[in-house]
Amino acid sequence: MGIEAGKPKNGRGVYSRTRIIYAHIIVWAIFITYELSALYYIVAHFTSPLDIAIHYGLNISLFYFNALVLFPKAYKSKSILQLKLFVGIILEIIIYLTLLYSLDRFLAFLNISVLQFKSFNAYVVPSTYRAFFMILMSTGYWLGTYLLKSRIEIDSLIQQQLEDKNEQLELQRKIIISENAFLKAQINPHFLFNSLSFIYNTIHKLSASAAEAVILLSDITRYALRKTDASGRLPIHEEVEQISNLIELNQLRFNGELKIQFNVGLITPSFTIPPLLLVSFVENVFKYGKLDDAATPAMVSIKEVAGVLQFRTQNIIQKRKGTVGHGVGLENTQLRLNNIFPDKHRLDISTSENIYTIELDIQMSHAEELYTG
Template sequence: MRTDSPKMRPFLTHLATWVGFAIYEQSIILITSTTKFIFLFALVNYLLNAALFYTSCNLLFPALYNRKRYFLFSLAALSLLATFAFFRSAVSLYLAPLLHIPELPYSVHQLWVSSVYRGTFFLLISTGYWFARNAIVLEKQKRDAERSLMQANVAFLKSQINPHFLFNSLNFLYAQVYPHSENAAKSILLLADTMRYALHEDSSGKVMLTQEVEHLHNYIAINQLRFNKKLNIDFEIVGNIQFLMILPLVLITFVENCFKHGQLDDPANPLVIRLETVQNQLAFYSHNKKRHGPKEKSTGIGLVNTRKRLEILYPDRHELVLKDEPDYYTCTLTITL
């Protein structure tokens, strides 16, 4: 098997790490004491260390800790430690004389305590290694899921709409409509910008926050034209939104719900939208009066999809609170970008 193959690399990395650790440790022992170096004795001891290390991180953690069987895990870890201490003590007591190693300068009790201490050291190292490796694997899985989600979203949109045909058609409609109605022509331009943003593809899966905010403004402007600018909307941005990246089309879902289900023609109860940034913290807030008459039909898919996308890209880095009262609906979303 080639040494540069992907399957061999982890093995060679681990082997090099153990050899480097053994050389470093034995060098310190030789410099600071008069202990004679015996290769076979040292090899057996390091094999015991490695056995403890890999049994812990490759067997105990996946089989018990991952399944939340913490009591059994604790018992197994203690049993493993006792087994290691037994074999290490046996090696020192029975193998050392066969290799003509001078009698150890400490008692059996001290040897046992030393073995437990040594075993605890490698148990802790294996614990740290398992958590680090697990975190790397989870991060890779999360990134793969994010990439798959974004590719699926873009592929779905592109399968439904041919962008080249769409924008050519909108440009044609704009040219035809402009001489007759400037407002209608402006609506077509806003719609083109909105669709262009929705079909935007970025390899990172994120867009500039300024683009997301511009998309909100375009959506609001289209609806103002639909209702002859009679909608009461208070949209405020606090803080600097430059140079921040965000998952695209995540804020628009909450704004769309306000227009679908809100009563926005009441000057005393305007739709309130607040977007505030403090360093890399984003706080989005919307509050609207609910419309009790006929409402636009909604499947709720948009909100479910948005929740899933937030969970994938911002796990433990976002909080979404939806407050559904008899007369008012409030959304509060905070994200660490």
């Protein structure tokens, strides 16, 4: 186990690091005790505690510098790994010998120990051997921690892959459940359309307008339940057709007395839109608008300008009994716009002198920038 740099992220990290430090202290204590015991057995005496502390401090520093600095940095540069290691180890030994000699001179100056420098071989060779010994132990320590860390990372990657696989399987299971639920739900629309067909066949001889209303309602319902493409959209001309059906249906309800204008301009046929996105705005016109003033009729318009779909509604506000404000439906429509056309639409809702206006611009796929009008 290695001592990694950086601040631990939680209490468990602090606890684990503390245990690692304690383990290192215990191992070094055992190692030093063993060497001092062997030395005492051979020479039958100890040097001063300060001398022991300084020399082991230098050896331990060499150990950790080699394991935590030299090898990690050299390993990152794999193209020149051997050269960096060779030069680094030579420099380590030179610096180690220089510091060791300086410390021995300092201790001899303080009369704490005697500098044993009778000859080159008697001082430098054993010291170099000691440096190689510490570097060898340090290399083994680094290699062990590296292999252990690699194994942990591999196990973590395998675990992550298993979790991702399980998530994919769970997602596939939910998709299958959703598809089954959709197929099951189609039974109810079929029942509804059959019922509407029965009602139409029953009343068309009694009231042509009522029969036409049933047909319009059936078309709108069929459109709302129609299966969309992969992006959840349908061609724009179908949305325009349902707006026309909704207007006609409401005109039938009020004997054609509603004052409303519906203007449709040229629109790229390939443009698609989520079903009922614009219909919901038009529905609010009938639900909250005052539509009996011929001087100020309600207005609904849709056209394409410079690669931008422009949709507008305008009406006099008239709150009817049992209705308050413009409700949750409009909020849901705004959420749909944010989800489906993020950063590609502009929605402006305003009220001025009892006139309620909605302006919606949607950047079409072939447009380069949003037209702000």
